Amino acid sequence: MRFPSSSLRRGLATHATADVVAAAPPKTRHDWMREEIQKIYDSPLLDLVFRASSVHRQHHDPGKIQLCTLMNIKVGGCSEDCSYCSQSSRYQTPTKASRLAELELVLEAARKAKANGSTRFCMGAAWRDLAGRKRGFERILEMVREVRKMDMEVCTTLGMLTPEQAQRLKEAGLTAYNHNLDTSREFYPRVITTRSYDDRLDTIAAVREAGISVCSGGILGLGEADEDRVGLIYEVSNMPEHPESFPVNALVPIPGTPLEGNEPVKHQILLRTIATARIVLPTTIIRLAAGRQTLSESEQAMCFMAGANAVFTGDHMLTTDCSHWDEDKAMMSRWGLEGMESFEQKQVAVKEGTRLQPASTFPESASTLESSNEVLPAPSAARM
Numbered sequence: 001m002r003f004p005s006s007s008l009r010r011g012l013a014t015h016a017t018a019d020v021v022a023a024a025p026p027k028t029r030h031d032w033m034r035e036e037i038q039k040i041y042d043s044p045l046l047d048l049v050f051r052a053s054s055v056h057r058q059h060h061d062p063g064k065i066q067l068c069t070l071m072n073i074k075v076g077g078c079s080e081d082c083s084y085c086s087q088s089s090r091y092q093t094p095t096k097a098s099r100l101a102e103l104e105l106v107l108e109a110a111r112k113a114k115a116n117g118s119t120r121f122c123m124g125a126a127w128r129d130l131a132g133r134k135r136g137f138e139r140i141l142e143m144v145r146e147v148r149k150m151d152m153e154v155c156t157t158l159g160m161l162t163p164e165q166a167q168r169l170k171e172a173g174l175t176a177y178n179h180n181l182d183t184s185r186e187f188y189p190r191v192i193t194t195r196s197y198d199d200r201l202d203t204i205a206a207v208r209e210a211g212i213s214v215c216s217g218g219i220l221g222l223g224e225a226d227e228d229r230v231g232l233i234y235e236v237s238n239m240p241e242h243p244e245s246f247p248v249n250a251l252v253p254i255p256g257t258p259l260e261g262n263e264p265v266k267h268q269i270l271l272r273t274i275a276t277a278r279i280v281l282p283t284t285i286i287r288l289a290a291g292r293q294t295l296s297e298s299e300q301a302m303c304f305m306a307g308a309n310a311v312f313t314g315d316h317m318l319t320t321d322c323s324h325w326d327e328d329k330a331m332m333s334r335w336g337l338e339g340m341e342s343f344e345q346k347q348v349a350v351k352e353g354t355r356l357q358p359a360s361t362f363p364e365s366a367s368t369l370e371s372s373n374e375v376l377p378a379p380s381a382a383r384m
């Protein structure tokens, strides 16, 4: 017996959603009630995944996954007390502090990432903020300029930012800034005490104001309850613009940190969180981030089915292991998935404006685009 071709198999697999795909996409909302999100999160798991998958197909090509590579450009020695983090100087961990990486080393890593198919390169530095780091900041701006010249999306995570620093990063060509809310407002003080939830929201507002795409999500497995995972999604859903990316991390407990003994997060919790986020944040890219290497291939596929459409791939995460490009490319080929191009997400392309093509070809702002619910080209299954 012959099996159907991969495109036909994908078509058959998505046949049940054809009516939903054809329907007008639901409006992107910024007025979600927490109880509504909780109700979605608590729905029977397969119904939840089906609904999320349907929403996903209305706003994204389900055959595309964004490949991002992360580099830790300044390791450890951080003054903050994030209880999950091996880079905090308050804990005795295996992570050793380093100085800020040299430009050429970073560019070499970015070139390698691009050659392996990554289209976003993210650079992380372990510190509270950029205060007193004038020379270091200049070097980072140079890194941003040079990586952007490679036609990659470039992202940084450098702690808290002032509006002026955000503006300078934008001028250097920064595509996105990562600043996670981590968890709900209520649970947050149990995780970090050295900066507040509102400090984080201020940095996100400065990034947004500078015209940089926002990457902001959370970590599961901190000891939080279902209500906290819902609280995190609620918080980002009520932002004036949804973050362009929502990373979902599964805690990798690090010896020496206060959370070293935490139980690994259950897959069904991860799946519920991704599916709920996909329904509530329909145009956002949902990134399966730290902890992915602990998932089996079929568990990862369920996450993609539920709406995750980005991964970190490469040699390392910031301080933990990462699935390697070769492994990921082989997995994606088995599941009929392919990598996104740079700036394929329209909200991100809009922010890039004339750096990509004449501004007149874009809607006037990202929020206009978001509220118009412009749909990407038909999903590959429907293109057969």
Ligand code: SF4
Binding pocket: 078, 079, 080, 081, 082, 085, 086, 087, 088, 125, 126, 127, 128, 159
């Ligand atoms: S998560 Fe970031 S801010 Fe918190 S301790 Fe680690 S490096 Fe510092």
